[in-house]
Amino acid sequence: MAETRASAQRPLSPHLSIYKPMLTMMMSIVHRITGAGLYFGTLLVAWWLIAAASSPNAYAGIGSFMSSFLGRLILLGYTWALVHHMLGGIRHLIWDTGRGFGPHEREWLAAANLIGSIGLTLVIWVVGYLYMGGPH
DSSP, rough: OOOOOOOOOOOOOOTTTTTTOHHHHHHHHHHHHHHHHHHHHHHHHHHHHHHHHHHHHHHHHHHHTTTTHHHHHHHHHHHHHHHHHHHHHHHHHHHTTTTTHHHHHHHHHHHHHHHHHHHHHHHHHHHHHHHHSSSS
């Protein structure tokens, strides 16, 4: 039989609790969360399309839900997740070209992703409200 030895004392693999939180790390985590959130938001879009194809009553039902405070809050979150995930994808596309890996560039791209997603979401909603004639 082969002899077994006690395992050598080795350091454990690093984990989130080891690293100091950085903006790029948080944006990576939020990018994954928004990807999962887009899955559920797309189910709402599918519900809306099915209701539109089904009957006027079904369409009015989802319309009343989406025009409620909770529905608009969900739509706002879905819009932000969509824009944030898109900008995160552009950031990763920049990295795929081999650019943007310097410490200041990484932080700038992460901050631009966050600020840009909030700003674009607000622009989309303001333009949407102006186009629709204001809140109903």
